[in-house]
Amino acid sequence: MTLRLDDVTLTYPDGDQRLTALDHVSLTAEPGTLTAIVGPSGSGKSSLLAVAATLITPDSGRVLLGGRDLAGLTSSDTATVRREQIGIIFQSSNLLASLTARDQLLVVAHMGGHDLTVASERATELLDAVGLADQADKRPHQLSGGQRQRVTIARGLMNQPSLLLVDEPTSALDTHRGEEILNLLRRLTTDRGLTTVMVTHNKEHLGSADRVTEIVDGKTRQLANW
């Protein structure tokens, strides 16, 4: 599904004033494409992801998913959209220490009230897709950082989202493992027709992106050559 942010402004309380985190931001991300968001610390990248994830309602402007304006939805409908259509891969992956890779995925299906037989097949398929078919019974401490990030990505895809939001997927990884994760995200985006929006600090990763949007002081601009 296409994600569209249309003239979105978001402010936070800042003493007795307001701090503008997103300043009339517009952005369109299409299915099967990977959009990278770059910008200095504090420029509004995480705020942009949080708005796209429906976790924060902007002060003004519209967020549309598949042409549907999310502002008109009740909070319970918004939660349903988030659960069924949006996969979120945030920096602190929050894998549960006591669960195997496979159970990290199944717990998502369990919370979503999904048929567990279908979920089990899906977990097997996803662990295979991220290259962890033979690591399914390992717990987080038995996996490398790159493998843990793969589990997080597979978990983010468990509910078959159409929009995948990713915050700094390689921040804890060395260059080689980071590249592998980028390649994986690129492949999953293409193969599954995902609309992927990824925040990254790493300029070397931009080659994998279809579009690169820079954000500075809450204002976006699309970079030339993308």
Ligand SMILES: Nc1ncnc2c1ncn2[C@@H]1O[C@H](COP(=O)(O)OP(=O)(O)OP(=O)(O)O)[C@@H](O)[C@H]1O
């Ligand atoms: N909950 C909040 N309350 C008040 N101000 C906030 C809040 N969250 C973020 N901010 C401020 O909004 C601005 C944008 O923050 P945001 O986290 O979106 O930037 P960022 O580009 O993701 O930064 P980083 O790269 O450091 O994670 C910053 O000035 C930040 O201090």
